Amino acid sequence: MSEPLRKPAVFSLDDPRVVVAGREEQPAEAASSIDQGAQAEHLSAAPARRVWRWPWGALFWSALSGLVLLALSLAVTRFVEDLFARAPWLGALGLALALLAGAALLAVILREAIGLARLATVEHLRERAAAVIASDDRESGRALVADMIALTRGIPQLARARTRLAGHRADIIDGRDLVRLAERELLAPLDHEARRLVLAASKRVSVVTAISPRVGLDLVFVLINALSLIRKLAVLYGGRPGALGVLALFRRVMAHLAVTGGVALTDSVLQQLIGHGLAARLSARLGEGMVNGLLTARLGLLAIDLVRPLPFCALPRPTLNELAGSLLRSAEPDPAGDGRDRRDGPKSQ
Amino acid sequence: MPDAFHVTPIVADIVEQARQVARSLAEFGHGLVHPTVRLGVTGLSRAGKTVFITALVHGLVRGGRFPVFEPMASGRIAGAALSPQPDDAVPRFEYERHVRTVVAEREWPESTRQISELRVVIEYQSANGAMRTLTLDIVDYPGEWLLDLPLLEQDYAQWSADMLARSHTPSRRGHAAAFHAHVAGIDALKPAQETVAIEAARLFTAYLEACRGERPTLGLMPPGRFLMPGDFAGSPALTFAPLDLPEGQEPPAGSHGALMRRRYDAYRDMVVRPFFREHFARLDRQIVLVDVLSALDAGAEAVRDLQDALTAILDCFRVGRGGWFGALFRPSADRILFAATKADRLHHTAHDRLEEILRRMTQRAISRAGGAGAEVDVIALAAVRATREALVQGESGGLPSIVGLAAPGEVTHEFGDKKEIAVFPGDLPSDVSQLFDAGSEPSRAAMPRLTKKGDFRAVRFRPPALELTDDGVPALPHIRLDRALQFLIGDRLR
Numbered sequence: 001m002s003e004p005l006r007k008p009a010v011f012s013l014d015d016p017r018v019v020v021a022g023r024e025e026q027p028a029e030a031a032s033s034i035d036q037g038a039q040a041e042h043l044s045a046a047p048a049r050r051v052w053r054w055p056w057g058a059l060f061w062s063a064l065s066g067l068v069l070l071a072l073s074l075a076v077t078r079f080v081e082d083l084f085a086r087a088p089w090l091g092a093l094g095l096a097l098a099l100l101a102g103a104a105l106l107a108v109i110l111r112e113a114i115g116l117a118r119l120a121t122v123e124h125l126r127e128r129a130a131a132v133i134a135s136d137d138r139e140s141g142r143a144l145v146a147d148m149i150a151l152t153r154g155i156p157q158l159a160r161a162r163t164r165l166a167g168h169r170a171d172i173i174d175g176r177d178l179v180r181l182a183e184r185e186l187l188a189p190l191d192h193e194a195r196r197l198v199l200a201a202s203k204r205v206s207v208v209t210a211i212s213p214r215v216g217l218d219l220v221f222v223l224i225n226a227l228s229l230i231r232k233l234a235v236l237y238g239g240r241p242g243a244l245g246v247l248a249l250f251r252r253v254m255a256h257l258a259v260t261g262g263v264a265l266t267d268s269v270l271q272q273l274i275g276h277g278l279a280a281r282l283s284a285r286l287g288e289g290m291v292n293g294l295l296t297a298r299l300g301l302l303a304i305d306l307v308r309p310l311p312f313c314a315l316p317r318p319t320l321n322e323l324a325g326s327l328l329r330s331a332e333p334d335p336a337g338d339g340r341d342r343r344d345g346p347k348s349q
Numbered sequence: 350m351p352d353a354f355h356v357t358p359i360v361a362d363i364v365e366q367a368r369q370v371a372r373s374l375a376e377f378g379h380g381l382v383h384p385t386v387r388l389g390v391t392g393l394s395r396a397g398k399t400v401f402i403t404a405l406v407h408g409l410v411r412g413g414r415f416p417v418f419e420p421m422a423s424g425r426i427a428g429a430a431l432s433p434q435p436d437d438a439v440p441r442f443e444y445e446r447h448v449r450t451v452v453a454e455r456e457w458p459e460s461t462r463q464i465s466e467l468r469v470v471i472e473y474q475s476a477n478g479a480m481r482t483l484t485l486d487i488v489d490y491p492g493e494w495l496l497d498l499p500l501l502e503q504d505y506a507q508w509s510a511d512m513l514a515r516s517h518t519p520s521r522r523g524h525a526a527a528f529h530a531h532v533a534g535i536d537a538l539k540p541a542q543e544t545v546a547i548e549a550a551r552l553f554t555a556y557l558e559a560c561r562g563e564r565p566t567l568g569l570m571p572p573g574r575f576l577m578p579g580d581f582a583g584s585p586a587l588t589f590a591p592l593d594l595p596e597g598q599e600p601p602a603g604s605h606g607a608l609m610r611r612r613y614d615a616y617r618d619m620v621v622r623p624f625f626r627e628h629f630a631r632l633d634r635q636i637v638l639v640d641v642l643s644a645l646d647a648g649a650e651a652v653r654d655l656q657d658a659l660t661a662i663l664d665c666f667r668v669g670r671g672g673w674f675g676a677l678f679r680p681s682a683d684r685i686l687f688a689a690t691k692a693d694r695l696h697h698t699a700h701d702r703l704e705e706i707l708r709r710m711t712q713r714a715i716s717r718a719g720g721a722g723a724e725v726d727v728i729a730l731a732a733v734r735a736t737r738e739a740l741v742q743g744e745s746g747g748l749p750s751i752v753g754l755a756a757p758g759e760v761t762h763e764f765g766d767k768k769e770i771a772v773f774p775g776d777l778p779s780d781v782s783q784l785f786d787a788g789s790e791p792s793r794a795a796m797p798r799l800t801k802k803g804d805f806r807a808v809r810f811r812p813p814a815l816e817l818t819d820d821g822v823p824a825l826p827h828i829r830l831d832r833a834l835q836f837l838i839g840d841r842l843r
Contacts (some may be wrong), residue, residue, distance in 0.1 A: 005778060006773070006775060007804065008775035008805060008806035009773045010773075010808075011741055013769050017741050017742040017743060018739050018740075018750070019740045019741075019742060020739040020771075021737065021738045021739060021740065138697070138701075168416045171414070172700070172829065173416065173417060174829070174832070177832055180417070181416050314419070
């Protein structure tokens, strides 16, 4: 039932077998583990999560896009041939342009793929962090912190936090505390910024809805704004999603919104009703704007949950009430906007 | 006065409760204005209490490397300073002297043998931005004193009968022979002679110490001050011993029996009860330091002794969640931390096993404290980390070792005292139950490893040189002292 227990032993430091874990040697070891971790992640991240089913939808879209691509390339080939028939130099120019377009398309596809993989990495990190918090395992905690440092390498305002965190790597800290420490050091400034982004976006939406001349226009604006908010949040937390990535995120946010919509409604319905009621008394459009703003805020909060590489553990999760509070406050001391809104309202209708 | 208590123990109890309630009320009111946390630090002698307090206060006052202690890591603590302590009758913890010993002389401070206290006032900014202060009273008391708490509910006759019965068990009879011979010559009903009483107390103390010093020890027995006298050494309150009282006969005034009973009551009322009332019942947070490694070093028998001693001590604990009702009427520790000290004598990969061993040792106390609503945690801790880590390459992935300057006389080897050495202390068993195998004799014999001394060797090291914090302030290195702090007072600094 037990492995053989090794006997105590004493060594002189001059013994060549003794390798002291010093500060200079630590990063090298850690760096290699980052690489390993990152590689392992790229390999394992993509197939990790989903329950596998026959992907009819994906198959359809891939086949269709393949067809379109084929048709397109056929058309282009024909066109280039025509050009060659007309004049050789025209043909050469056409060929060059076609090749350029093909290369650019490849690059775009590659970038999208990398963006998607990175999103998957972030999600995988979050799952690992949750596992470490549950298990309090030191080694996986260390690997996680190393990966977090690698992930946030592109975020300049975290340079100091990263060095501080890397400095604690030689300390003996348990897994759970390590994750909390990484969250506090790395994500506190990002959370702050994320809150600001969400608030700014929802303010913008509420103002634009309130003053938009046509009903359709504000919907378009809300949508575009939501997409750009999601993209900004993902970039903020270290993901670099392309257009596809943003769309995928948006889809998941909407799915979450549908699921949690009811729940969120109950916990913040008072806030919303009050906000709506107050604002609606001032102007129906302002009230609508408020509702749209709150919707954007909720969407932003959900997006934060999806793009944040660690779960909320040491830091408080931003809540809708808190954002709604600032949204309302920002609406109140701004009677000028309200006045303009009223002026604008009748004029547009 | 003691006789009055003796005659009406219920009245005494009520008076006692009333006193505590009155005091709690006063403290509750005071606590609203000046939030105060009383942190009890205890453990058996040589468990590392002094070093723990020294390192903790040094870290708070001078700024330490505490990444896990959130208020300090996030910079919310503006400063902390020593301040005059509230209890004038209690010696002050000699922080300055101990710090000098550790930092300047690189020696471990000598152990303290009585209660002491230190007050640290922490100025901090709460998470919502208000400037606050928290007063932290650190109370250091020997764990042996906790043995006395059950005496509060025993009178002399009960105690005497109990002690005599225990001293006649086969394993203890040898140690108690001299005491038995002396007691046999004392007639409890005859007039008392001071010299006889003194001799009885001396022999009784010698017997208690022999029981404790024996390998394997025969467990700790009250009165705790006989083992760890503090200020009372030689006073009449400590000059008593159990006597063979005749059944149903009240010893007449002036007899040996009456003298001993009076002194026992005096001990209870002047030594035990004040300690309980003034210190123990007022603790908000408690950390129990346990030197598991030295016990492991001495072999499995010592581990079991340690467990017995801990069980005896922790049985006396009184814990419970605060709540407004509890806070008002029965202040008691609502967070208890069990810490295996001197964890720097192990490579960090072995810390989980160390924690597991301690968890097993204190299981009973943990489940009871948890049941009473107190939060309990177990950690491996080194208040001052004297070693670094190294890997000795060799078979099966190498030996995870530690490097440090061994204390003089620790390593009788060709290495000498002046140079650092790498030590592999030996593996701890992954299956902890091997160490605590029900304790029956056959299973002890069958216990596979680590029963013998020498299967595990925890070398003592000299204190380390200072390291620098992020701000460039010299600080003492440590292992998980920040986690202990976060657990003990982190929630009061929000």
